Every structure is written in C-alpha cells, then in structure tokens.
Amino acid sequence: MRSAWTRTIVVTLLLSVAIPVWAQTSRPNIIFIFSDDHAYQAISAYGSRINHTPNIDRIAREGMRFENAMVTNSICAPSRAVIQTGKYSHLNGVLDNMQVFDGSQQTFPKLLQQAGYQTAVVGKWHLKSEPTGFDYWEVLPGQGAYYNPDLRVPAGQNRHAGYVTDIITDLTLNWLEHERDPDRPFMVMSQHKAPHRGWMPGPERLTLYDGMMIPEPDTLFDDYANRASPARLQEMEIGRHMIDGHDLKLKPAPNTPEDNPDLRLWLAGYGRLDEGQRRIWDAAYEPKNAAFLAAGLEGRALVRWKYQRYIKDYLRTIASVDDNVGRLLRYLDETGLAENTIVVYSSDQGFYLGEHGWFDKRWMYEESLKTPLLVRWPGVVAAGSTNTDMVSNLDFPATLLNAAGVDVPHDMQGRSFVPMLRGETPADWRKSFYYHYYEKGIHNVAPHEGVRTERHKLIHYYETDEWELFDLEVDPNEIRSIYGAASYAETQAALLDELEGLKKALQVPDIP
Numbered sequence: 001m002r003s004a005w006t007r008t009i010v011v012t013l014l015l016s017v018a019i020p021v022w023a024q025t026s027r028p029n030i031i032f033i034f035s036d037d038h039a040y041q042a043i044s045a046y047g048s049r050i051n052h053t054p055n056i057d058r059i060a061r062e063g064m065r066f067e068n069a070m071v072t073n074s075i076c077a078p079s080r081a082v083i084q085t086g087k088y089s090h091l092n093g094v095l096d097n098m099q100v101f102d103g104s105q106q107t108f109p110k111l112l113q114q115a116g117y118q119t120a121v122v123g124k125w126h127l128k129s130e131p132t133g134f135d136y137w138e139v140l141p142g143q144g145a146y147y148n149p150d151l152r153v154p155a156g157q158n159r160h161a162g163y164v165t166d167i168i169t170d171l172t173l174n175w176l177e178h179e180r181d182p183d184r185p186f187m188v189m190s191q192h193k194a195p196h197r198g199w200m201p202g203p204e205r206l207t208l209y210d211g212m213m214i215p216e217p218d219t220l221f222d223d224y225a226n227r228a229s230p231a232r233l234q235e236m237e238i239g240r241h242m243i244d245g246h247d248l249k250l251k252p253a254p255n256t257p258e259d260n261p262d263l264r265l266w267l268a269g270y271g272r273l274d275e276g277q278r279r280i281w282d283a284a285y286e287p288k289n290a291a292f293l294a295a296g297l298e299g300r301a302l303v304r305w306k307y308q309r310y311i312k313d314y315l316r317t318i319a320s321v322d323d324n325v326g327r328l329l330r331y332l333d334e335t336g337l338a339e340n341t342i343v344v345y346s347s348d349q350g351f352y353l354g355e356h357g358w359f360d361k362r363w364m365y366e367e368s369l370k371t372p373l374l375v376r377w378p379g380v381v382a383a384g385s386t387n388t389d390m391v392s393n394l395d396f397p398a399t400l401l402n403a404a405g406v407d408v409p410h411d412m413q414g415r416s417f418v419p420m421l422r423g424e425t426p427a428d429w430r431k432s433f434y435y436h437y438y439e440k441g442i443h444n445v446a447p448h449e450g451v452r453t454e455r456h457k458l459i460h461y462y463e464t465d466e467w468e469l470f471d472l473e474v475d476p477n478e479i480r481s482i483y484g485a486a487s488y489a490e491t492q493a494a495l496l497d498e499l500e501g502l503k504k505a506l507q508v509p510d511i512p
C-alpha cells in the first residue's frame with residue numbers, strides 16, 4: 001500500500017518536473033486595458049463628480065483600486081516606454097514624445113513570450129518603432145485618428161471604417177476569439193486613443209450631457225500666485241490656449257486661408273468623417289454652436305462655456321471607452337476566461353479637467369502625476385479592496401511578470417506589487433517617489449524633477465532653478481508653495497536629501 005502511494009507520488013513529481021513551465025495552463029491570462037489621458041477624476045470608482053463609468057467600476061468592485069498610482073514622467077510615449085521596460089526614461093531612452101523607442105531592448109512582453117505566453121497589442125502605441133515582443137500587433141500610427149482610423153500591421157497599414165474605440169475592441173476580441181492559441185496563456189494590451197485631445201465623441205455619444213451643467217473644479221480660475229514662474233508660463237489654459245476648430249468644434253469660417261493651423265486641425269478631425277458621420281455630427285453640434293455664437297460670451301463666462309464644451313466631449317469619449325470595457329468583460333464571462341484572467345485598467349497618465357484652469361498633463365502636480373489603476377484577479381485580489389501605497393507605472397512589468405510566475409530581471413527599476421494585490425504591503429515598500437519631466441515644446445511646461453512622499457512634494461524647475469514645496473495634507477490643490485518657509489525648514493531639508501538619494505539609487509545622470 002505504502003509503496004504504491006510512494007510510486008504515485010514519485011510519478012506525479014516526475015511528471016510535474018517534466019511538464020515545461022509554459023505548458024501549465026493555470027498561469028493567469030492578462031488583459032491590459034489602457035487609455036490615453038484618462039484622469040482618475042473621470043472614473044466613478046474614484047468618486048468622480050462629473051460622470052459614471054459602470055463598466056470600469058466593475059473592475060474596481062470585483063478587484064482593487066489603487067489610490068496612489070503614479071507615473072514617472074507624465075506624458076504619452078515616455079509612460080509607454082516605462083511600461084515596456086520597467087525602467088525610468090533616462091535608462092529606456094524615451095525622455096519625451098519625439099524620441100524613438102529602441103525595441104531591441106528588454107521588454108516585459110518579450111519575457112512573457114519567452115516563458116510561453118502568447119502576446120498581442122492593439123491600438124495606441126506611440127513608440128514610433130515597430131512593436132517587438134508581440135505575436136500579433138495592430139497599432140495606430142502616431143496619435144491615430146478617432147474616425148475611420150488607419151492601423152499599422154507588419155505588412156503595412158489598413159484603414160478601418162468606424163469609430164476608433166469600437167475598432168480597437170473589435171480587433172482585441174477578434175484576436176481572442178480566432179487567433180489565440182487556447183493551450184497557452186495570453187497577454188493582450190488593448191490600448192485606446194480616447195480620451196486624448198481632439199476629444200471626438202463616438203456617433204452614439206454625441207449628445208450625451210446636452211442640457212446639463214458639469215460641475216467645475218475649485219481651481220478653474222487659478223491665478224498661479226504663490227507658485228514658481230512655470231505655472232504662469234504654460235500654454236494649456238482652457239481660457240487662452242484652446243483651438244476653436246479643433247478643441248471647441250467651431251467650424252472655421254468659409255474664407256479661412258489654407259495654411260491656417262486651426263483649419264488644418266479641423267480637417268484632420270472633422271475632415272475624416274464620411275457623409276453619414278458628418279450628418280449626425282452637424283446635427284449634434286450646429287444648433288449648440290449657433291446658440292453660442294449668438295450669446296457673444298466674454299471673460300469668465302467664455303471660459304466657463306469652453307470648459308463645458310471641452311469636458312462634455314472628453315467625457316463622451318470616455319463613455320465609449322466604458323462601453324467597450326463592458327464588451328471585453330462580457331466576453332470573458334461568456335467564454336469562462338474571466339476566472340483565470342487578470343484585468344488591468346489604467347491610463348498612460350492623468351489629466352487636468354479644468355484644475356488650475358488647465359487641460360493636458362506633464363506636471364508633477366497631483367492630477368497628472370497620478371493615474372488610474374484598477375486590477376481584477378479572481379481568487380487573488382479581494383473584491384472591492386483599495387490600496388494607498390505609492391505604486392507606479394514603473395512597477396507594471398515587474399508585477400505582470402511576477403503574476404505570470406516569470407522571474408523579474410534585476411535591472412528593472414520597478415518592483416512587483418503582487419503582494420499588495422494579495423493584501424499585504426512589504427515593510428520595505430517605497431516611501432518616496434522620484435519624478436522627472438523632460439519635454440520642451442508644446443504646452444510650454446518647464447522641465448522639472450522632484451520627490452513625492454505620502455504628505456509632501458518637492459519640485460525643482462532646474463532651468464530657472466526655482467523650487468516648490470507643497471504640504472498635501474493642508475493644501476491638496478497645490479495652490480500655495482511653502483518652499484523657504486521657516487516652519488517647513490526641516491521637512492524641506494529632509495526632502496532635498498531624499499531627492500539626492502533617489503537620484504543616486506536610480507542612476508539619474510546629472511542635468512547637463
């Protein structure tokens with residue numbers, strides 16, 4: 001009896017050793033749903049005052065909501081390069097939106113592939129070089145278009161009729177249904193263009209919020225007093241920097257010269273609509289535009305109108321993202337895949353929804369430093385749980401590799417937050433976070449670096465050698481820098497030390 005048991009155990013052990021790791025089907029699948037510029041303030045699971053996102057909320061309700069997920073460099077291509085590599089911009093080579101990602105370097109999809117995962121990426125990519133480490137890819141060239149978008153594939157480019165958010169989901173579902181190898185685990189990145197600027201709502205959502213007033217943020221009329229000079233010098237104010245044809249959907253006058261940038265942007269958006277799409281677009285916007293032009297608004301009233309026009313279009317594009325998250329979740333339910341699939345929802349960075357009078361991102365101030373992060377993992381993550389530790393897009397690859405049972409390479413700077421997903425924060429988890437924004441160009445945000453702790457934030461605009469210090473507990477809106485205040489001298493000195501220490505540990509080169 002005993003020897004039979006022993007034999008069984010030995011055979012079982014031998015078998016489990018003999019089965020290659022990649023053939024074990026219990027490893028979780030991963031669906032990484034990513035959007036572009038989706039602020040946590042516009043997700044009801046984060047307490048949004050301005051919209052409802054029932055499908056995205058479902059991921060939070062059945063999973064974990066991270067309240068302090070931060071990006072290392074709040075802009076598109078850099079954030080995506082961080083996510084591919086688990087390394088800060090100064091090591092992965094993508095400091096700003098102009099640089100080309102070196103796809104020959106180590107990335108987490110490649111490591112998953114080597115471990116037997118089937119990998120795919122669909123939608124916004126923005127790293128310029130061709131995706132590497134993916135069995136299937138179909139990505140938007142550059143920023144991509146909202147309507148009738150082109151998508152790049154290894155053999156060239158295809159034009160798809162319809163609305164980009166629906167198309168990205170269609171392609172994701174098509175791959176899952178028809179091209180995936182059911183005997184292997186998969187990792188698919190389904191990455192939306194929405195709600196990126198241009199803010200062109202889908203055909204079914206063009207009149208959502210009509211007749212409603214969306215609440216304004218407290219700092220819509222920020223005067224940038226008590227801040228360093230960059231806050232005043234930026235070019236991302238709703239009042240001053242929105243483009244009529246592009247951002248506000250006001251048709252350029254018939255005699256507008258051809259080289260007018262407003263007209264060019266208008267044509268790049270509205271100009272792509274086919275006749276049928278144009279009809280419903282015009283029916284939605286023309287009556288509202290006529291009423292606006294007749295009202296002759298000025299001053300704060302005009303800013304308020306622009307805010308309403310902007311925020312409604314932004315939220316309309318999110319409504320389509322939410323619908324499409326619902327489609328993906330339903331597919332997982334219907335196929336039984338939900339049980340063994342990790343679903344992540346996140347965005348490449350946060351966004352200003354009128355806070356400080358702004359749209360766009362880039363700053364180390366909260367709304368763009370933080371990004372939404374929701375994770376559902378049945379059997380591992382407790383439903384409806386929350387986490388407040390400082391996690392980052394830097395940690396995404398280490399976390400996904402760890403979840404897949406793949407070793408995390410030592411040269412990745414991020415760290416797995418799988419322990420937090422299980423409800424336990426390691427005692428030595430980071431208590432401070434290093435941030436660095438580099439780009440010089442559109443929106444004129446001065447390059448800066450800084451350190452964020454649970455309570456404080458120190459920012460250095462190194463080109464003009466100006467500093468800001470915020471106490472987030474007493475000043476959550478970051479409207480009063482207390483850098484240099486005697487009562488904060490100790491805190492300030494400690495943060496300066498912390499910043500130096502982090503830069504050393506993270507191998508940040510000296511600023512030239």
Ligand code: SGN
Pocket residue numbers: 036037075076077097126196197198246265360442443
């Ligand atoms: C475009 C937008 C900018 C935006 C950048 C970067 N202008 O240039 O407003 O900051 O993208 O965005 S637009 O006129 O083309 O809409 S990012 O998300 O790709 O970093």
Ligand code: CA
Pocket residue numbers: 036037075076196348349
């Ligand atoms: Ca972005």
